Amino acid sequence: MSTPFTIAIDGPAAAGKGTISKAVAAHFGFAHLDTGLLYRAVGAKLLLGMEPIEAAQRLTAEDLQTYGLRSPEVAQAASKVAVIAEVRAALLDFQRSFARRAGGAVLDGRDIGTVICPEAEAKLFVTASAEVRADRRFAELSAQGAAISRAQVLADVKERDARDRNRAEAPLLPADDAVEIDTSDMSIEAAIAAAIAAIEARRA
Secondary structure, eight states, rough: OOOEEEEEEOOOOTSSSSHHHHHHHHHOEEEEEEEEHHHHHHHHHHHHOOHHHHHHOOOOOOGGOOOOHHHHHHHHHHHHHTTHHHHHHHHHHHHHHHHTTTTOOEESSSSSIIOOOOOEEEEEEEEEOOOHHHHHHHHHHHHTTTTHHHHHHHHHHHHHHHHHHHHHSSSSSTTTTTTTEOTTTTTHHHHHHHHHHHHHHHHH
């Protein structure tokens, strides 16, 4: 396929959208962009003392390879800079250009189907309960040797959810025409299969 076909996958942290997005991109042979990394990279620069709007305007592809972008501290910083309208505006063109590249693209984030690519040919909203997402994140962090309690992870998840859903700029919510996939009680294989089936239906 040489014509653009955009797949927008949104949802809260640790719902499984990243894993599903990578699998979907591999299945269809599309390019993949984890848009959250853009905000994590800006958040990492904020923690180093850089002004967030300047950090967003100067962001490079190399910044997305920075070590430590998956840390809890960077995740919280990313959520804080994501509420700044000028930061979102600075990253908008990069995301839209990627979305319409020839050969198809999968973008995952929190406002892809609603703000970044409202005309996307296929939209998914991947979610799960806060408790399930906290368990997943806690297991991931524990495997990395992080000294953090499950209670703290759950509190962080709920805090970030509230900030993402209540922000004035591009709040986290499903697009009206998005297919919702709740992964709380699904295996990753079943979730990926459901996502692929939903996208195939839109392509048909």
